[in-house]
Amino acid sequence: MLRIPYLGLVAITLCLLAIREWYPFSHFPMYSRLEDKASVVYITDSADSYIPVRTAFGISSSEVKKQYNRVRGILTKRDGRAYHDATEEEEREAALAVLKYLDGHRNKAFWKEQSAQQLKLHVRVISLAESGGIERQDRLIAELEVRP
Amino acid sequence: MISEGRFKMAVLRESIVDHRKWEALLMRILFSLVVLQSIQWGISYHPIDTGKANGLGKFLPVTIDLFSDTGLQDALFIPLCAVALVCYVIGVYSHVSLTVVGLICIGMGTLENSQGWIGHTTQLVTLVVLTQSVVYWIRPRRFTDGKNELRAIHWAKVTIASAYVVSGLVKLLRSDGQWFWQSPWLALQFVKTGEQNFLNRLEEPVVDGLLEQLPMLILEYPNISRCIFGAGLLIELFCFLTLVGRKSALGYGLLLILFHLSISVAMRLDFTNHILLIGVFVVNIPWWLCLLIRGKDNDNNREAGC
Numbered sequence: 001m002l003r004i005p006y007l008g009l010v011a012i013t014l015c016l017l018a019i020r021e022w023y024p025f026s027h028f029p030m031y032s033r034l035e036d037k038a039s040v041v042y043i044t045d046s047a048d049s050y051i052p053v054r055t056a057f058g059i060s061s062s063e064v065k066k067q068y069n070r071v072r073g074i075l076t077k078r079d080g081r082a083y084h085d086a087t088e089e090e091e092r093e094a095a096l097a098v099l100k101y102l103d104g105h106r107n108k109a110f111w112k113e114q115s116a117q118q119l120k121l122h123v124r125v126i127s128l129a130e131s132g133g134i135e136r137q138d139r140l141i142a143e144l145e146v147r148p
Numbered sequence: 149m150i151s152e153g154r155f156k157m158a159v160l161r162e163s164i165v166d167h168r169k170w171e172a173l174l175m176r177i178l179f180s181l182v183v184l185q186s187i188q189w190g191i192s193y194h195p196i197d198t199g200k201a202n203g204l205g206k207f208l209p210v211t212i213d214l215f216s217d218t219g220l221q222d223a224l225f226i227p228l229c230a231v232a233l234v235c236y237v238i239g240v241y242s243h244v245s246l247t248v249v250g251l252i253c254i255g256m257g258t259l260e261n262s263q264g265w266i267g268h269t270t271q272l273v274t275l276v277v278l279t280q281s282v283v284y285w286i287r288p289r290r291f292t293d294g295k296n297e298l299r300a301i302h303w304a305k306v307t308i309a310s311a312y313v314v315s316g317l318v319k320l321l322r323s324d325g326q327w328f329w330q331s332p333w334l335a336l337q338f339v340k341t342g343e344q345n346f347l348n349r350l351e352e353p354v355v356d357g358l359l360e361q362l363p364m365l366i367l368e369y370p371n372i373s374r375c376i377f378g379a380g381l382l383i384e385l386f387c388f389l390t391l392v393g394r395k396s397a398l399g400y401g402l403l404l405i406l407f408h409l410s411i412s413v414a415m416r417l418d419f420t421n422h423i424l425l426i427g428v429f430v431v432n433i434p435w436w437l438c439l440l441i442r443g444k445d446n447d448n449n450r451e452a453g454c
Contacts, residue, residue, distance in 0.1 A: 006162050008303065009388050012279070012310035017317065032322040034333040038340040042347050054348035059265075061347040066265030067196045074200065101196045101264070126339050134339060134363060 037127035041065040043102065046118035056110045057102045064098060068121070071097045095121040095142035103146050115148035162391045164302045167435075172297045173237070174434040179276070179304075180233040182424045183249060186273045187256050189226060192216050196264035203258040212262060215255040225252050239292040242300075243284035250277045272311050273421050276429075279307040304429045305397070309387040312404070316384030331377035332370040335363035341415040362414060383407050390430050401430035 041064050043051045053061050071094035073083035086094065099119045120143040129135040167175070193216035195201070205212040214220065229252045235245035253274040261267065280300045287296055319327040366373040383403060390400045404426050408419040427433050 006388050006391065008306040009162075009310050009313065009391065012307055013313050013317070016310060016314040017321075031334070031337060032319045032327070034323065034327065034330040034337075036333055036336070038336040040340055040343045040347065050347060050350055052348060052350040055350075061344040062341075063263075063265040065344075070200075070264050071196060097196060105194060124343070126336050126343075128333075128336070128367070132367065134336065134367070 037125055039065070039126065040124045041068050041098075042122050042124065043099075044120045044122060045116035046120075048120070051116065051119070052110075053102075056107055056114070057105050058107050059102075059105070064102070067101065068094055068098050068123075092142045096144060099142060099144040103144065116146060117148050119144045119146055160389070160392055162388070163393050164298055165394055165397070167298060167301055167432075169294060169297075171432070171435055172294075172301060175301060175428055175432070176237045176239075176297075178428045178434075179425075180237055182421065182428060183233060183253065183273055183277060184229065186270045186421045187229070187253060188260050188270070189221055189256070190218060191256075191260060191263075192218050193259060193262070195262055201258070201262040202266060203261055204254060205258045205262045211255055211258050215259045225255075228252065239297070241290060242292045242296075243281065243288045246277060246281040246284060250274065250281050253277055269418065269421055272308065272425055275311060276304045276307050276425065279303050301429065302391075305391055308425060308429060309390050312384045312387035316381055316387075319381060319384075327381065328374055328378050331381075332366050332373045334373075334377060335366035338363045338366070338415055341417065345416045380407060380411075394432070394435070397430050397432065398436060401426050401432075404430065 040061065042061065043053055043056075043064065045051055053059060053064055057064075059067075069083050072086045072090060075090040075094060076083050076086050099121055103119060121141045123139050123141055125137045125139075127135055127137070193212055201209060201212050215225070229249055232245040232248040232252075236242050236249065253270065257270055257274055260270075280303060283300045283303045284292065284296065289296060292300075323330060387400070387404070390397045390404075405423050408423050408426075411417055412419055
């Protein structure tokens, strides 16, 4: 009889590949497809000062970015586009949804001593410069008037 | 007589390690602690897009309703999980108890992954719980026997190894085999994670010391970087070597821990659950500590199983 070495490992590996490495049913192929650019989403107040998202809203910067991408994805999925093909209007709509979410999840302890009349969502694209270094391009996506 | 070629193959053959009873017990105790600390208790449901639950929540919305009730978590799920883990440790109805733990892990994981962002810090822990549950269900016993325990431990190791092999394969498949060539672009990811960490609390500088220079060094020396990142990819792809025996598991397990620690330092990512799992099942710290403390050739050790 043909004996397949590491049969269990092969079976589980194929199974995980088939279900696309989902956490029992959710997908996360980390750093599997590298690109020549990366991006960061950040939040500022009306004076364009950074707001520490973990302290101010209880979620991390990467989670804010994932929220933004998720909403973009929901908007673009309507006509079969990927989230990175969102139009400027869709980006703005997604950013406003994230800002409203954050405004509704303020950490009271932080906001006792801080105030903001506006929350702004920016995207910073980090890419390779022609000179060989790294360059950053920042873009304001949306701003939301909030109660201080 | 065994030929040289066949001998080499035999050296790399998968083997089920004959763990002692005390070793298996310690593994179960330590694994239970890993499971308990890995579950993100205390979270409720505050999604950015209501009705877009992930995973199991997509098919069974009641999962989200049940697990997002923090009162129910405190009153039911935490005690239930603790009792089930005690049963698993002492080997009573392991198939049922570990299934209960698995369902709680999936429920809490589904809740966590349905908030509008997804993560995978507890993925491997849950996979091991699920695999061991299946192993116990194949030969369900009121009190598990030694052979069943050995199978469960071995399949835990198989699951851990598979998860790494998959991680490596996915890199090759999704990048159309270009991952090795493109790996210097990881420099941008290093910058990204550094900045994201800064933006969380505004406490750390965006980049500091060696970390400041690291992305530029990667870009300036792309071929050296390819060799280093390529070695990381090979570590993932050859993870099945952890299944060869105790010594290979120790060596490869330590290599995996080093691999995770280096990523943690460079990218400030958290791999606590992975490191703990490898420490418990692959490196098997209790066994080697026992050997180190009591000496390899001591007669008493043979009696104690060291």
